[in-house]
Amino acid sequence: MASTLSLKTVPTKPFPDALAGTSGLRKKVPVFMQENYVENWLEALFFTQPPPAGKESILVTGGDGRFYSEVVIQKVMKMALAHGYKRIIVGKDGILSTPSVSAIIRERKADGGVILTASHNPGGPTQDFGMKYNISSGAPAPEGVMHAQYEHSQKLTSYTIADVPDFDISKVQTIIPFSGVTIEIIDPCDIYINLMKQIFNFDLIKSLFQRKHFKFTFDALHGVTGPYALRLFHEEFGCPVECLMNCNPLPDFGGLHPDPNQVYAHTLVERMYADSSNCPDFGAACDGDGDRNMILGNHCFVNPADSLAIIAESASECIPFFAREGVKGVARSSPTAPCVDRVAAAKSIPCYETPTGWKFFGNLMDAGKISICGEESFGTGSIHIREKDGLWAVLCWLSIIAHESNKRYPLSGSSSSSAAPSSADSSAEGKVVSVQEIMDEYWTKHGKYFIQRHDYEGVDSTKAHSLYDTLRDTLAGKSEEELKKITGDDNAKSCDVFNYTDPVDGSYSPNNGIRFKFVDGSRFVVRLSGTSSSGATIRVYYEKYSDDKAQFHKKEAEVLEPLVATFSRVSKIREITGFEKPTVIT
Ligand code: G16
Numbered sequence: 001m002a003s004t005l006s007l008k009t010v011p012t013k014p015f016p017d018a019l020a021g022t023s024g025l026r027k028k029v030p031v032f033m034q035e036n037y038v039e040n041w042l043e044a045l046f047f048t049q050p051p052p053a054g055k056e057s058i059l060v061t062g063g064d065g066r067f068y069s070e071v072v073i074q075k076v077m078k079m080a081l082a083h084g085y086k087r088i089i090v091g092k093d094g095i096l097s098t099p100s101v102s103a104i105i106r107e108r109k110a111d112g113g114v115i116l117t118a119s120h121n122p123g124g125p126t127q128d129f130g131m132k133y134n135i136s137s138g139a140p141a142p143e144g145v146m147h148a149q150y151e152h153s154q155k156l157t158s159y160t161i162a163d164v165p166d167f168d169i170s171k172v173q174t175i176i177p178f179s180g181v182t183i184e185i186i187d188p189c190d191i192y193i194n195l196m197k198q199i200f201n202f203d204l205i206k207s208l209f210q211r212k213h214f215k216f217t218f219d220a221l222h223g224v225t226g227p228y229a230l231r232l233f234h235e236e237f238g239c240p241v242e243c244l245m246n247c248n249p250l251p252d253f254g255g256l257h258p259d260p261n262q263v264y265a266h267t268l269v270e271r272m273y274a275d276s277s278n279c280p281d282f283g284a285a286c287d288g289d290g291d292r293n294m295i296l297g298n299h300c301f302v303n304p305a306d307s308l309a310i311i312a313e314s315a316s317e318c319i320p321f322f323a324r325e326g327v328k329g330v331a332r333s334s335p336t337a338p339c340v341d342r343v344a345a346a347k348s349i350p351c352y353e354t355p356t357g358w359k360f361f362g363n364l365m366d367a368g369k370i371s372i373c374g375e376e377s378f379g380t381g382s383i384h385i386r387e388k389d390g391l392w393a394v395l396c397w398l399s400i401i402a403h404e405s406n407k408r409y410p411l412s413g414s415s416s417s418s419a420a421p422s423s424a425d426s427s428a429e430g431k432v433v434s435v436q437e438i439m440d441e442y443w444t445k446h447g448k449y450f451i452q453r454h455d456y457e458g459v460d461s462t463k464a465h466s467l468y469d470t471l472r473d474t475l476a477g478k479s480e481e482e483l484k485k486i487t488g489d490d491n492a493k494s495c496d497v498f499n500y501t502d503p504v505d506g507s508y509s510p511n512n513g514i515r516f517k518f519v520d521g522s523r524f525v526v527r528l529s530g531t532s533s534s535g536a537t538i539r540v541y542y543e544k545y546s547d548d549k550a551q552f553h554k555k556e557a558e559v560l561e562p563l564v565a566t567f568s569r570v571s572k573i574r575e576i577t578g579f580e581k582p583t584v585i586t
Contacts, residue, residue, distance in 0.1 A: 005178050007082050008163040012036040012043075014154045020146040022357045022530030024132025026118045027550075029068050032129045038075050039161065042114075043135055044153035046083035047144065051111055058087045060098025062188065063116030064224040064258075064289040065253040068125035069094050072131070073169065076114050077183065078162040085111075086181055089419060090169050091188040095249060097290030098191040099392065102138035102385035107191050111136050112582045117224075117289035120259035120378075121533060124252035128533045139362030139386030188224075189231050199321040199384055200395050202236055207411060208402035209237040212430025215280040217243045218394070220270040221258040222250040223288040228391055243280075253288060260285035260294035260390070261586045262301060272296040280431055282401065286390035291358075292378040293390035295397050297435020303451050305543075308332060308374030308444050309339035311396045312347075315372060318403040319396060321384065322371065324474045331364055331373040333357070334498045334513055335525040337449040339542040340374070340383055345448070355500045355512035356527065362386050363504035376453060377540060397435075404433040439553070447547035450559040454582035455529075456538040456573065464536035467576045468528055471495055472514050475570070491518040498525075504534045516567075521545055524567050538577070540567055 015034070018025055018041055025041060032038055051057030060082045063069050089108060090096075094116070096104070102114045118130035133141045133149070141149075167175060167183055175183040196202075201473040208214055216239050220226040226247030233239040241247075245267065247252065248258055257264040264287040272283040283296040295302040302310075303529035312330050315322035328341050344351035352370060354360035358379060363371045365383045374380040379388035380396075408430040456464075475495040476487060482490035498512040513527035522544040529537035542560045546552070551559070567573070574580060 005081060005181065006163045007160050008186045008216070009158050009160050010036070010039070011158050012040055012156055014156055015040055016154065018153055019150050020132075023119065023140060023168055023175060023359075024115070026121065026128055026130040026531055028533055029125055029127060029129045030070070032068060037158045038072050038158070039079065040153055041154055042076060043156060043159035044080040044149045045114075046079060048148045048152050049112060049133065049332060051080075051084045051086070053368060056086045057084060057109060058089060058110035059085045060089045060096070060101055060108070060113035061111045061116070062091030062094055062101060064097070064123075065093065065095050065249040065251060066117065066129060066253070066288065067125055067127070067174050069116045069251070074166045075161070076116070077167055077459050078164060079159070080114075081162040081164075081181060082160045087184060088182070089184045089186055090167075092185055092332045094169055095188045095224060095227065097188070097192070097228060099291055099381075099385055099387045099389035100188060102134060103192050103195050104186075104388040105134060105136065105138040106385060107195070113138075115289070118533060119289050119510065119531065120257075120287035121258050121531070122253060122293055124286065125465055127252070129563050130533075134386070134560055137366055137386050138363060140357070140359040142359055142507070144507065191227050192228060193236075195384060196232065196392070196395060199319065199392070200399055201320050204406070205395065206237050208363045208398055208405060208432065209239055211405065211432055213281070214430075214432045215243070215278070215282075217245065217268065217271055217280040217283045217573070219245040219260075219265055219283070219285040220249075221256050221260065221265060221285060221287065222246045222248065222254040223286060223290060224249050225256040225286040225290040225391060228290065232391065232395070242315075248279065256318070258288035260287050260292050261584070262294070263552050263584050263586065268294075269296065269301075273299055282397065282435060282545050284394045284397070286394075287378070290390050291381075291388040293393040293434070295380055295393065297439075300436045300439065302435060302439065303337070304376050304380065305337040305449060305451055306330070306439060306442070307393065307397070308372070309343045309446065310400065310438060311380060311393070312340050312372045313343045314398070314400045314403070318399045325371065327371045329364070329370040330515055331361055332372045333360070333375040334515065335453075335527065335539070335541040336374065336376040337451045337541075339449050342446040343417075349574075352503070353530070355498065355509050357530070358388050360500070360502070360509070361481050363502055367504045369503070376451070390420060400438060401433055401435070404438065405431065408463070409435055418438045419477045444549060447545055448552050450544045450546065450554070452542045452556050453558050453586050454540045454542070455584040455586075456577060456579050457532070457583040458535045459538055459577050459579065461536040463576055464528055464538050467538065467571060467573060468514070468526065471526060471571050475516060476514060487566050487570045488564075489518070489519060491522075491562075493519045493568070495519045496505050518563070522563055524563050526567070526571070538573070540582075542567075
């Protein structure tokens with residue numbers, strides 16, 4: 001152990017493109033590899049968000065293990081030390097899921113966290129990397145924090161870093177490199193799994209895995225959730241490892257695109273739509289950093305907006321945490337179809353609409369206004385942490401299925417719906433309620449939204465901005481009559497731009513998408529993605545409501561076709577971008 005920390009000051013110059021988007025800074029790896037690029041971002045961060053004095057300041061760091069993480073994590077540790085952090089908690093091998101970082105920050109009362117991930121975007125030497133800062137509540141930093149960080153980064157002339165050799169983070173251990181400074185390398189899963197045990201009834205979920213007819217599958221897409229999934233589904237619930245796919249995190253995600261949607265998680269989707277009696281009852285996938293989830297049943301897909309609503313509907317009955325705490329309110333991002341609004345109305349609890357970005361939920365959670373929230377982008381979560389949480393959503397669904405199955409097909413010897421089986425399964429006991437049944441019952445009660453998102457990825461940035469600005473200027477604020485004329489659609493009703501004022505701190509976030517409404521309540525929303533690492537992505541979200549049971553199993557594309565036609569006509573998307581059709585439809 002050396003007695004003093006020696007520091008090095010290195011001259012640098014600003015990088016104008018290092019501006020955080022919807023969720024941190026995301027760029028291609030070669031951009032991050034530029035000399036001083038990472039250091040500049042960290043210098044500006046630690047200068048504008050210095051470790052608090054008068055206590056042992058603690059920073060948590062880790063990520064999804066994508067390419068270039070092992071280099072960057074050393075820089076994070078050394079620069080945090082140079083700026084006065086006294087304890088750095090690091091995941092072994094630099095691995096920590098995003099929800100796990102949020103959980104650790106809260107559990108260990110840390111002052112912040114630096115997460116190394118580009119989330120659902122691909123990894124590898126020419127693919128994406130990302131850095132993100134979370135504050136002491138465990139939430140992604142609010143816009144104001146990242147604006148201040150960016151402004152400071154544009155004035156930098158030097159940065160300061162600890163002049164020490166790399167730390168060995170390949171084993172769980174505590175290193176004291178200097179007096180008063182601790183580097184704590186922790187098991188990535190322990191704190192997170194313990195938290196899940198406080199939220200869910202693990203015996204109830206285990207009872208589902210013991211039912212004869214329950215077949216489960218999970219795809220970690222070679223992202224960070226692999227080790228967590230093995231701990232939960234295999235070690236805790238007894239699921240055979242063969243049912244868990246791609247559970248070893250790889251720097252390039254094995255060439256997969258770690259985005260849990262029907263397009264990129266196609267192996268799982270094929271398994272869930274297999275034409276055989278072997279098709280699993282339940283399938284799920286998470287993204288690279290573990291905050292997104294996709295839920296599937298035997299031959300059915302659960303739209304994230306439905307998933308959020310179903311979790312909100314059932315939470316107090318099926319999940320001990322919500323049975324104890326209640327569900328105080330809910331929230332969804334603006335482009336998310338308002339399924340959960342109907343659940344909230346039925347339960348007489350408040351429902352908030354926020355801009356896209358998990359950071360907008362943080363204040364509502366801290367103020368006790370909401371308990372559960374979610375987004376169309378495959379994100380669902382609750383107040384247990386301040387990030388969306390992919391595995392938490394999977395556990396919610398397993399709890400709901402287990403609870404409903406126990407109600408309808410009780411296990412012998414169990415008087416309560418939440419007990420584990422006490423004797424061998426008979427064939428009735430082996431039955432499980434299907435995901436489709438749960439969805440059908442929920443649609444029957446609340447009605448169904450037909451939902452699709454069309455993404456146009458890799459559009460020239462200037463063209464994408466011009467399309468968005470022109471559309472906004474043409475439609476927003478116009479009268480119903482004018483809109484009918486402009487769009488040539490007799491169903492046109494209204495159009496506005498979503499500007500958000502935070503109900504807790506009054507902060508203002510303008511221009512969060514164009515919302516176009518039709519007379520029958522259908523709508524489309526248009527916005528530009530804030531997470532693409534190069535070029536621009538135009539996202540168009542379509543939704544149409546029906547409470548006619550006979551319609552529920554119609555195809556989304558067929559129901560939404562008139563909305564798509566109106567958008568295409570008025571936006572001139574084909575003519576402007578040259579894209580004949582969206583690159584991804586989810
Ligand atoms: C991030 C944010 C989410 C947001 C999503 C999509 O997710 O945390 O809140 O919904 O991006 O953003 P955009 O539509 O701007 O691309 P993640 O999973 O990428 O961190």
